[in-house]
Amino acid sequence: MKVLEFAFHTVELPLVTSFTTSFSTQTERRVLILELTAEVDGALVIGWGECGALTEPVYLSEYLDGVLDVTTEHLLPRLVAASASDELTAESVAALLGRVVGHRMAKAAIEMAVLDAQLRAAGISFKSYLGVTRDRVPSGVSVGIQDSIPALLDTVDRYLSEGYQRIKLKIRPGWDIEPVRAVREAHPNVPLQVDANTAYTLADAEHLSQLDAFDLLLIEQPLGAEDMRQHALLARRMRTRMCLDESVVSVASAEDAIAWGAAAIINIKPSRVGGYLEARRIHDVALAHGTPVWCGGMLETGIGRAANAALAGMPGFTITGDISASGRFYKHDITDPFELVDGHILIPDVPGLAAQPRRQRLAESTLSTMRIAF
Numbered sequence: 388m389k390v391l392e393f394a395f396h397t398v399e400l401p402l403v404t405s406f407t408t409s410f411s412t413q414t415e416r417r418v419l420i421l422e423l424t425a426e427v428d429g430a431l432v433i434g435w436g437e438c439g440a441l442t443e444p445v446y447l448s449e450y451l452d453g454v455l456d457v458t459t460e461h462l463l464p465r466l467v468a469a470s471a472s473d474e475l476t477a478e479s480v481a482a483l484l485g486r487v488v489g490h491r492m493a494k495a496a497i498e499m500a501v502l503d504a505q506l507r508a509a510g511i512s513f514k515s516y517l518g519v520t521r522d523r524v525p526s527g528v529s530v531g532i533q534d535s536i537p538a539l540l541d542t543v544d545r546y547l548s549e550g551y552q553r554i555k556l557k558i559r560p561g562w563d564i565e566p567v568r569a570v571r572e573a574h575p576n577v578p579l580q581v582d583a584n585t586a587y588t589l590a591d592a593e594h595l596s597q598l599d600a601f602d603l604l605l606i607e608q609p610l611g612a613e614d615m616r617q618h619a620l621l622a623r624r625m626r627t628r629m630c631l632d633e634s635v636v637s638v639a640s641a642e643d644a645i646a647w648g649a650a651a652i653i654n655i656k657p658s659r660v661g662g663y664l665e666a667r668r669i670h671d672v673a674l675a676h677g678t679p680v681w682c683g684g685m686l687e688t689g690i691g692r693a694a695n696a697a698l699a700g701m702p703g704f705t706i707t708g709d710i711s712a713s714g715r716f717y718k719h720d721i722t723d724p725f726e727l728v729d730g731h732i733l734i735p736d737v738p739g740l741a742a743q744p745r746r747q748r749l750a751e752s753t754l755s756t757m758r759i760a761f
């Protein structure tokens with residue numbers, strides 16, 4: 388594949404309701420969308436990528452402006468050098484960019500655009516590329532921190548009536564035991580889990596153990612991203628199964644988490660781990676160890692949502708993921724929306740990762756575009 392142009396669209400989509408986690412409140416999602424124009428076997432092809440980074444470095448260290456900088460200054464030059472000799476494939480991107488330390492969300496977005504272009508050119512869907520046989524995946528929803536417990540119960544009721552099959556509650560100190568108790572009492576049989584996004588320390592072990600009373604599927608990332616050992620210690624003090632998100636950024640860290648008992652379950656977010664190919668490798672390793680995985684979300688537009696749905700069709704994804712309908716976050720997405728069908732999201736089966744975004748919607752939502760031609 389020969390790279391002809393990269394366009395970086397900074398898109399902003401208002402959220403249908405604000406989304407509060409232990410680290411921020413979002414009222415809109417500003418997201419970087421990559422549009423790659425390439426030549427494959429003499430034909431022009433477009434590939435789309437989406438970057439998981441937020442505007443601020445509050446989830447992981449990457450953030451949108453930083454992604455743009457490292458991509459244009461350090462990643463693209465390496466990619467384009469290989470593309471000139473026609474050696475560029477999605478499978479070679481990680482190695483080509485490997486000399487640049489970290490910056491996995493930036494690398495993931497590039498690999499995604501190259502993979503999309505490659506599959507479109509070959510007429511292969513991401514679903515077939517991954518060998519996925521399922522047509523749909525069950526859909527879970529992530530419920531942000533609310534102003535009050537009655538508001539939380541209303542929100543959960545609404546999502547359940549829409550058909551969501553699993554509820555994930557965001558927690559933080561001051562919003563944990565009582566909200567979870569209230570939801571569990573209102574819905575004794577609903578699959579329920581919690582996510583702290585690193586908001587606690589090991590000194591909170593006894594407090595967090597109170598969550599064991601609520602028959603949760605899992606507790607996600609209670610401690611710091613680098614606190615792998617502490618997660619293993621906490622896991623021994625809780626009955627609720629430990630799931631890691633921020634701490635798992637690669638196959639190596641997934642293997643450590645499993646071997647050390649820090650994670651009984653892994654949340655795989657392709658953007659966090661450097662792309663869909665590393666995500667697949669983590670899936671394979673987890674499956675070999677009998678560790679269940681599920682697919683997390685970064686409030687993706689339809690571009691990332693489609694690819695996540697295909698990934699989540701792989702056999703090790705035995706836990707319902709955060710792949711909601713587009714309408715959970717956006718009134719108007721930049722792609723055709725994903726709807727809930729009987730509590731499921733259908734896995735697209737078109738060439739590439741998904742249908743192309745709608746040009747008109749993309750233009751309406753774009754704050755700025757930077758084009759780099761080669």
Ligand code: NPG
Pocket residue numbers: 408441446529582584632683684685686687709710711
């Ligand atoms: O459904 O896309 C989604 C969002 C799921 O809760 C979700 N994501 O930590 O997993 C997370 C969380 C998140 C929210 C991450 C905001 C980053 C920003």
